[in-house]
Amino acid sequence: MNDLILLKISIQRALLGYLTPDVRSVNIKIIEKIIYLYIVIDGKPSEYWIEAYTMIGTEVIADFSDEFNIEENLLQIDYPNLINIPNTELVYLRYESPDLT
Numbered sequence: 001m002n003d004l005i006l007l008k009i010s011i012q013r014a015l016l017g018y019l020t021p022d023v024r025s026v027n028i029k030i031i032e033k034i035i036y037l038y039i040v041i042d043g044k045p046s047e048y049w050i051e052a053y054t055m056i057g058t059e060v061i062a063d064f065s066d067e068f069n070i071e072e073n074l075l076q077i078d079y080p081n082l083i084n085i086p087n088t089e090l091v092y093l094r095y096e097s098p099d100l101t
Contacts, residue, residue: 003030004089006063011037011091014059018052019092024077027088035060035070038088042079049074 011028027038037060039053057072077083079096 003064007035007060008089008091010060010063011056014056015092018056020048021094022046022049023092024079024094024096025083025085025090026092027085027090029088033068035064035068036073036088037070038073038075038085040075040077040083040085042094043076045074045076 007028007030011026015026022042024040024042025038027040029036037053037057039049039056041049053072053074057070061068061070075085
């Protein structure tokens with residue numbers, strides 16, 4: 001199976017039960033056996049997310065061989081600021097109505 005396809009399946013499974021309303025997006029990419037995970041939060045990351053994002057990363061990396069490493073990133077990008085994480089695959093995007101401001 002293609003590594004990116006496996007990663008997409010793995011991250012969807014790993015996110016089950018973790019997502020909260022403050023998550024704006026989840027983005028991923030693989031470059032030379034390094035998995036990059038970006039979880040974008042609206043507002044200051046809570047204690048929950050400071051712990052949870054590494055647990056999600058642990059669940060993801062467990063699906064891959066020992067050749068792979070993971071770099072987890074918890075980013076604060078408040079609404080309505082644009083989320084721009086270049087060269088990544090979007091695996092979750094929160095609905096954001098233009099009327100939220």
